[in-house]
Amino acid sequence: MKEKSRASYIYPQIEQLEKELYSKQMQLNCLMRVTQAINTNMPARELFDMYSQFLTKELGVRRLVMLFRENGQWRCMKAVDYKPADTNQLGELLVDKYKDFSRVGELSPDLLKPFELIIPVFHKDDPLAYVLVGNLERSEDAYDRFKFMITITNVVVVAIENKRLFNRQIEQEAYKKELELAQNVQKMLIPSELPDECHYELSSIYRPHSNIGGDYFDYVKLDDGSFILCIADVSGKGIPAALLMANFQATLRSSMRIYNKLDDLVQYINRIMVDITRSERIITFFILKFDQASREISYVNAGHNPPIYISGSKSRLLVEGCTILGAVENLDEIEVGSILLDNEETLIVMYTDGLTDLKNGSGAYFDEDRILDFAFRHRQESATNFNRRLLEALEKFKGKQAYPDDIAVLTSKIKPSYLN
Numbered sequence: 345m346k347e348k349s350r351a352s353y354i355y356p357q358i359e360q361l362e363k364e365l366y367s368k369q370m371q372l373n374c375l376m377r378v379t380q381a382i383n384t385n386m387p388a389r390e391l392f393d394m395y396s397q398f399l400t401k402e403l404g405v406r407r408l409v410m411l412f413r414e415n416g417q418w419r420c421m422k423a424v425d426y427k428p429a430d431t432n433q434l435g436e437l438l439v440d441k442y443k444d445f446s447r448v449g450e451l452s453p454d455l456l457k458p459f460e461l462i463i464p465v466f467h468k469d470d471p472l473a474y475v476l477v478g479n480l481e482r483s484e485d486a487y488d489r490f491k492f493m494i495t496i497t498n499v500v501v502v503a504i505e506n507k508r509l510f511n512r513q514i515e516q517e518a519y520k521k522e523l524e525l526a527q528n529v530q531k532m533l534i535p536s537e538l539p540d541e542c543h544y545e546l547s548s549i550y551r552p553h554s555n556i557g558g559d560y561f562d563y564v565k566l567d568d569g570s571f572i573l574c575i576a577d578v579s580g581k582g583i584p585a586a587l588l589m590a591n592f593q594a595t596l597r598s599s600m601r602i603y604n605k606l607d608d609l610v611q612y613i614n615r616i617m618v619d620i621t622r623s624e625r626i627i628t629f630f631i632l633k634f635d636q637a638s639r640e641i642s643y644v645n646a647g648h649n650p651p652i653y654i655s656g657s658k659s660r661l662l663v664e665g666c667t668i669l670g671a672v673e674n675l676d677e678i679e680v681g682s683i684l685l686d687n688e689e690t691l692i693v694m695y696t697d698g699l700t701d702l703k704n705g706s707g708a709y710f711d712e713d714r715i716l717d718f719a720f721r722h723r724q725e726s727a728t729n730f731n732r733r734l735l736e737a738l739e740k741f742k743g744k745q746a747y748p749d750d751i752a753v754l755t756s757k758i759k760p761s762y763l764n
Contacts, residue, residue: 374398374496382503389421395500396422403489404481407458411435411474412504425479426458438462438474445494448478463494465501473501526586533593535563540728542759546573547727549735549753551698558585559696559752560593564600572600574631575648575694575754584625591620592627606631606644607678610666614646617670627669630662630694634758641683649697649712652719656688659720661712690758691723691730698749705743714741727755 378398381391392410399405408424411431418435420428428434437455446462456462459478466472475497483489530552538546546563558578565571576592578585595616603609610631617627628648634641645651645665653660664681695715702710718737722730731753738751 374402375499378496378499378503385507388504388507391500391504392421395496396424398496399477399493400424403493404483405477405493406480407476407478409434409459409476411438411476412501413471413473414508421473426476435471435474438464439471442474445490461490461493463497465498467502467505472505473497522583526583530586530589533560533590535561538563539565544571544759545727545757547731547755549731549751551747551751558589559698559750560589561694561752561754562593562596563754564597569636570634572631572633573692573694573754573756574629575651575696575752576627576629577648577696577750577752578627579625581750588621588625588627592617605680606633606642607680610644610646610669610678611675614669614675615673618673621670623671626671628697629669630665632662632692632694639685641685643681643683644678645681649695649700651692651694652716653683654691654719654723655686658688659716661716662692685758687760689724689760691719692756692758693719693730694754694756696750696752698747698751699738699753701748702738702742702751703745703748704741705745710738710741727757730755730757 378391378394381394386394396408396410399408406424407426408422409420409426409428410422411418411428411434412421413419413435418432420431434455437453441453442462442464443466444464448456448459448462456476459476460480461477463475463477464471465474475493477493480486534550535548538548540546548561550559550561552559558580559576560578561573561575563571563573574596576589578589578592580588592613595613599609599612603612610629613629617625627646629646630643630648630651631646632641632643632651643651643662643664645663647666647668650661650663653662662681664679666675666678693715699715700709700711704710718734719730722733725733734753734755
């Protein structure tokens, strides 16, 4: 009788221990499989599938929703026996009310009533994921299973977040290399040295807004001693603008050898830009040619900020030309401006709209009138000193305000000795 009583006491204990051992082994096996999957860099979607299968098959979860936050938006990564009507609304509701493991009760919002447990995963104060489980199988080790659910959920979510951050780092490194390459290409396109001779002098200012920009200027000396100056502003910023600028520079340089007349040259460049951009990007452009034999300046202004021309005490804006490039396939009319130089020293200041977009603390712009006044007061300076004083004036004018856009300035001085 005593043996029978002892057996009835011991056997249930053994059975309970066996159940607990099975549960621990099952949990350990799950952790091992998840760890191996993480170490072999399993894709996030497959890791979510493994996680959900474990919850449904091993832990008795019949209803499941897993929300994961990416770029400020909530995505449903896995759903079993439930389809969220508005994932973002559900995610924001959870963020607002649940910071810790919680049970869904009578006072919980109706949107959460189909579930029993809420498992949040945070990194410091930032929510990474929420797992909602419901329709749970009842078992004696329910509390132990709940604790393991929290553990495995945190392991999976943190692993996926680390994978996402790692991939972002790789993308950023790749983008950084692309940006460095684009910067190097752009540096090759912008003249690094400009002539400073007894007859004429050129000086430039180039300040890209974000390390790489869409402003462009160039200088080309012709075989007969004449030269061409140009400046352009490609719409947009960053790498796309820089790539278009590179195309523009290549087109311009090659077409200079084909077209002698500026109107034919501009018409050709416009057609090429329309073919490349499909009229989705535009370019403002100004080109000037100085013919040494005739002592004449010819130019075309294609929708660009009018350069300033000062000779002696006379000044004017160089406005003749046409509309912007890249918008329409055929430019209806191109007016070529012409100036016959006299024996006075000549100053020409070409610039992009980043200069006129500059504001001071009072909201006033460094507009065309300010530039013209500055140029007239400093017309006797060398091109280099002119640009140095212009930079000083810009810094003083803007104060603590940032430069809003790319800035390019190309200043030229043609001296009387060049015209004799």
